[in-house]
Amino acid sequence: MILDSxxxxxxHKKIIVDLIGxxxxxxxxxxxxxxxxxxxxIEDVSPxxxxxxxxxxxxxxxNIEMRSHGILIYINKGLKNFTWIIxxxxxxxxxxxxTSIHAQGKYIHFRNSKTFKENKxxxxxxxxxxxxxxxxxxxxx
Numbered sequence: 106m107i108l109d110s111x112x113x114x115x116x117h118k119k120i121i122v123d124l125i126g127x128x129x130x131x132x133x134x135x136x137x138x139x140x141x142x143x144x145x146x147i148e149d150v151s152p153x154x155x156x157x158x159x160x161x162x163x164x165x166x167x168n169i170e171m172r173s174h175g176i177l178i179y180i181n182k183g184l185k186n187f188t189w190i191i192x193x194x195x196x197x198x199x200x201x202x203x204t205s206i207h208a209q210g211k212y213i214h215f216r217n218s219k220t221f222k223e224n225k226x227x228x229x230x231x232x233x234x235x236x237x238x239x240x241x242x243x244x245x246x
Contacts, residue, residue: 106209107157110179110188117188124190125175142169142227147180148203148216157187167213169227171234178206178213189213193238204228 106124108117134140147165150158157180158165170177175192195208203217215221 106190107154108188108190109185111185121172121177121188121190125177125192126173128170128172137171137230139227139230140171142224143220144168145221145224146216146218147213149214151211151213154211154213157182159183167215169231171231174238176231180213193235194242196235198228198232198235 106120108114108120110117129137129140144166145168147158147167159182165180165182167178167180170179175190176196178189178191180187180189189208189211191206191208197207199205199207201214203215203221205212205214
C-alpha cells in the first residue's frame with residue numbers, strides 16, 4: 106500500500122501501525138544501532154510505480170525505516186512524499202547489481218552507488234529482522 110505522506114494524517118498513521126506496528130522507541134533504536142537507512146538512489150521501479158517518481162531526468166531518492174512487523178519505504182518526488190508500507194511476510198529482497206525490493210506486485214531497484222554501500226550494515230540488520238519475524242511462523246511436522 107502506498108500513501109501520500111506529504112502532510113501528516115492521523116488515519117495514515119493508524120493504517121501504518123495496524124499493518125506493521127508502532128515505531129521503535131528511542132532507546133530501542135539506540136540499542137539496535139539505528140532503524141533507518143541513509144538515502145539511496147532509485148535506479149528502476151515497476152511500471153505501476155512510475156507515477157511516484159520524477160518525470161524529468163532528476164535523481165530519485167528513497168530511504169527505508171524498520172518497524173517491528175515490516176518496513177516503510179519513503180519516496181521523494183519533488184515536494185511530495187510517498188510511503189510504501191511493506192509487512193515482512195510480503196517482503197522479498199534480491200541482491201543483484203544493487204538491491205531490489207519486491208512486494209505487492211511492485212518493485213524498487215536501488216543503484217549500487219556509494220550511498221548504497223554505506224547501507225550494507227542496515228540491509229544486514231533488515232534481513233536479520235525478517236528472518237526473526239519469519240521464525241515465529243516456522244511450523245515443523
